[in-house]
Amino acid sequence: MAVLGAVSAKAQALSGTLPEGTPSAQTLAAWERFDGQAEEGEWAVVYSLYVNPLRPGLYEVTRFRVDRLEQRRGAAARRRADTEKLLWNARPGTREPLVCYERAPHRGWRTLWLRRWRWRRLTQGTPDYQAAMFAALRVYGLHRARLGLPPPG
Numbered sequence: 001m002a003v004l005g006a007v008s009a010k011a012q013a014l015s016g017t018l019p020e021g022t023p024s025a026q027t028l029a030a031w032e033r034f035d036g037q038a039e040e041g042e043w044a045v046v047y048s049l050y051v052n053p054l055r056p057g058l059y060e061v062t063r064f065r066v067d068r069l070e071q072r073r074g075a076a077a078r079r080r081a082d083t084e085k086l087l088w089n090a091r092p093g094t095r096e097p098l099v100c101y102e103r104a105p106h107r108g109w110r111t112l113w114l115r116r117w118r119w120r121r122l123t124q125g126t127p128d129y130q131a132a133m134f135a136a137l138r139v140y141g142l143h144r145a146r147l148g149l150p151p152p153g
Contacts, residue, residue: 033051042070045139048063049139083103
């Protein structure tokens with residue numbers, strides 16, 4: 001069973017950056033946006049779904065992060081953050097695969113002590129890309145449940 005709610009804590013929010021080449025923050029601000037979070041078993045999900053007004057009914061950009069909740073005896077669950085994903089339907093209606101990015105930590109020899117983040121594009125067909133697609137399907141299902149809609153199919 002999923003526990004659904006609105007995004008509340010800044011620590012659980014998605015990043016303030018976007019990958020280069022995707023719709024800008026200014027563009028996305030003009031689109032319809034659906035934010036949410038859910039906890040399901042040992043997983044916590046935070047997401048934002050964006051609908052381009054030129055293409056109603058299509059989530060053209062999907063951002064999400066699926067974190068693992070670690071249960072500790074006698075204490076509240078600890079949230080272990082995963083990487084944020086961004087899916088972009090860059091060419092709707094063409095049957096081209098979604099463009100997928102992951103916001104992952106990056107450390108170089110100059111920044112060993114710093115945790116820096118950068119967006120990297122995931123290649124279609126790789127295990128990371130496929131895992132992101134399956135996770136996105138879970139996010140869409142959780143969002144449908146939040147809206148009170150039955151599961152698809």
